[in-house]
Amino acid sequence: MLDVLKSLTLARVKRLALKSVTFSEWRIFARRSEIGLLVAGIVVGLTSGLAVIAMSFISLQLHKLIFGISDYERVSSADLQGEISVLMAPIVGGLLLGLLMMGLALWRKKAMVDPIEANALHGGRMSLTDSIVVAVQNLVSNGFGASVGLEAGYTQLASGLASKIGVNLKLRRNDLRTLLGCGAAGAIAAAFNAPLTGAFYAFELIIGAYTIASLTPVVVSALVANLVTRLLWGDEFTIDIGAFGDVVPGDYVPAILLGALSAGVAILIMKGVSLTEEVARKSSIPAPIRPAIGGIVVGLLATISPQVLSGGHGALHLNLSHATPIAMLVGLFLLKSIATAVSIGSGFRGGLFFASLFMGALLGKVFADLVPYVFGDTTLTPVIYAVVGMSSLAVAIIGGPLTMTFLALEITGDFPITALVLAAVITSSLVVRTTFGYSFATWRFHLRGESIRSAHDVGWIRNLTVGRLMRPDVRTINAKATLDELKVDFPLGSAQRAIVVDDSNRYAGVILIPEVYASPVEKDAAGKGIEDYIKLPNDFLQPNMNARQAATLFDKTESDALAVCNNLIERRVVGVLTESYTLRRYSEELDRRRREASGEL
Template identity: 80%
Template sequence: MRPARRMQIRLKPLLARLAAVPRRVTRLSELRLFARRSELGLVFAGIVVGLTSGLAVIAMSFVSLQLHRTIFGIGEYERLSSSDLKGEIATFIAPIVGGILLGLIMLMLASWRKKPMLDPIEANALHGGRLSLTDSIIVAVQNLVSNGFGASVGLEAGYTQLASGIASKLGIKLELRRGDLRILLGCGAAGAIAAAFNAPLTGAFYAFELIIGTYTIVSLTPVVVSALVANLVTRLLWGDSFTIDIGSFGEVVPADYLPAIVLGALAAGVGILVMKGVSLTEELARRSAIAAPLRPPIGGLVVGALATLSPQVLSGGHGALHLNLSHDTPVMMLVALFVMKVVATAVSIGSGFRGGLFFASLFMGALLGKLYASLIVLIVGHETLTPVIYAVVGMSALAVAIIGGPLTMTFLALEITGDFPITALVLAAVLTSSLVVRTTFGYSFATWRFHLRGESIRSAHDVGWIRNLTVGRMMRPDVRTISSKATLAELKAEFPLGSAQRAIVVDETNRYGGVILVPEVYASPVETGQDDAGIGRFIRNANDFLQPAMNARQAAALFDKSGSDALAVVNNLIERRVVGLLTESHTLRRYSEELDRRRREASGEI
């Protein structure tokens, strides 16, 4: 066979592959256009995210259960926190070993991942839904190590982090707009919570209240569909293992609302104490001379010691919750268990273990509700509600105080009980709890941690765009300057009437010295022979200036304070070298344009 013929035969498969590339690119482009331009496309993306969220929850749950069975030797159908491990050496050793592993992971990350890892709330509030999938996988692994070795944290943080990271990655691949990407990230969190609690409505409203920060008609369908799909996937592949079974309960009458409201206020106070306790533990750990990688083993030592007294403090508390809901526990034991769980949770998170407080707050709230039921009996002399109902009210109210999301926790109560009168009672309690926390403390657990880090965000509302609308982006860099030593004649020669509105004054070291309004100089009467006079009397705003990192809102406040319609922009407070000029009218116009754009995105107009 001739060489040319052989070359042609060899080239045929390559040419066929090259010919298929444009078709694949076209299909990908069409898929992106479908997702960007069609609300139905966003719904289909939500379905994919719901599927991946359900699988992520199943995978993490499977790994966690295998770790519990391997490390603690529990049975196939046992839960760690409800198993009979009292006195077992594993309950003491395992959290310490988990802390050592987590410390080693911290050491590796210290040289590899320098920037802080975002969570879904922060990603949606500040970064338009952009969340690193690599960071999300790392957080999920850290959460599995923490939970798998018995630290008193739940897997919900890992569930939502991993599912949201996958959703964000998909949205970035589809090149979604900022608003749609935020919605898709919310779909991931909705699917994770829906799958974790067998509660699709809870998952959907978790996304609306805590991850997206608002509810719109555009976001309703993809978020709810994602939650439903994730829930269906977990029920088909995992069964009803995530369902919270509260057993039998009594009836609710109008007289029960007052005790429930009081319980809501009490839960708010306890929630604030828990959040303060966690932050205090973290602060003590930071102030100590103990290196960060050594803190988890020390925290594991405390958790292990508490677990030798009662294994119910281990892990998130799924088994312990069911155990205490289905059994009558003595009051003193409830008090001891509540205190130990609070301490174990605060020490776990404060020492560096990764995990969430969602399920831990439900468990602590259920204990608080049962304690409150016993207190009511002592005061009134008889039961007004069954302890189980008080437990449901307590778990919802305390979860609202710590996690936030009053509708989220109300729907969780509805999906757990299937009873509307109890749901109405829970609603009264969670609204009370939420109101007390907002007016006295002002933060949920996530936003409180942001506050401690110096962030000002209070929710997942999109404030990242205002931070991106900086003075450096809006200013004009072509600034005309004049020396502070110049005379009026030199000023008029450099700035003829009509050539410029303002002259920026700088000294001999090129430091900012103020602004001169050129028309004002020409309008001012000048006596004969006074052109050689200095320009000092026309200088204004010598101490009023902007910096490139300021956002539009900060710039507008400074315009209002100075009374000037234009300000110079300097590089920093030390050098004060002029780098630009920004007018108030341009700032307000750009701010209004961005506000209108966000409004149209929220309403689905773009």
């Protein structure tokens, strides 16, 4: 019996060892080979597609349960006029979300990180637990009718899964950022049945750059995710725009004007959301109660038009396929804008991706009704203007000019329309960047005090701190010392500078030793103090500053070296840093990141 147990134990140990070796070999393969990263991208594409299907299924079931719609209806296009659920569902959803917020406040103190912030600051590291929490909050918000889409939850969950896989594989920083982009690419590709859109969403918004090294895994991940959703979910995510006319050169002028108009409207929407958040934050209303109050507003708006509910998929199809009076289009646009701003501003979880597409389509159709009064007869149908409007407004809010251009291409399958959209999208993006400077995501980072303007990897800059770069061996001298004492302690050629401190050992300035010896010797110099040679009494670095901030201060003070003090209050000298060393280390790190991004390392 004992021999049998020993043999079973040995067999189990061998199996575990074999598994360990196999995973270790796979980890090495993923780290050292582009093929390994490609395989990881395929796995991420598979998980992203399944995540999108799961969230979409849950959302659809919630809509069926809460609003009583059929399998073939969408909540924003169903005939729900007069239904009490239209009013009550957002309120109940807000209460439920408030309870979740109360639980999170007790359990999770740290702010949750989204994919853009993860790639910009944390090298692609995200918490999968946090991503699941965000996805659940997004499902509650969308499922109960709040005017938000699921795309934020899609990308959060898919990117969280990708980050978890990459961390377990111990991928390098740049490869982990790429794999995170694979997750986001797969999510958007699956959500819109548009693999090119998903891939360039990752390049422009999540990774922040397009490189040959990242091309293959990101595109393959998007293709795999799209294939999975089409096999298991069908063409549920396809946007059908129906019939459309031809494009002629004269149509570019109104399209460009529509792009500029979309940019202005987008800025108003983004500021409206931020204003709503600020009003809610400054009010005395507790944070867990705010979603319920927002739900009251959304519910009341939905009683006027149920098309404001949820992301607006059904409403988009409805308005693209039917002719609607301009007054109704304008009214619906205003209702949807207010509902979206209130939903996000009051604390519902979700994004503006699909909402911006829906509102852009409405804006385009309104513009189509007005164009004949300005340009006379035009060849474009209202549907084409709707496509131009949805792409232009979406790029102004979300960002990603090529992302929205490829979305138009994959929706229409028509290259002339895509060229028209590209002109409008570039115009919209240019106007927003020159007049506002932010997309919705980066605008929210700005309001939080972050300096993130894109997903470019700036986390390494923050890690390259003055505390890591400085020399801790600092020679100091008391501010009350005489010139003779200074020359005794610092003979000519022994040092370039002396850091001056007061009686309390607080920083008082810098003395350049060569200047002291270069000054003419006065007859009455005996016993003279050093105060005339002290420079930069209030200019110093701190250990938590990064290399870029240090370089800025060097430039401002026109100094080639600065003292490093522990903080602004104690001003205790802990080191010294030279400008030349800072710039050299910064350039080395910058070159290293460039080589990593291009696949040279």
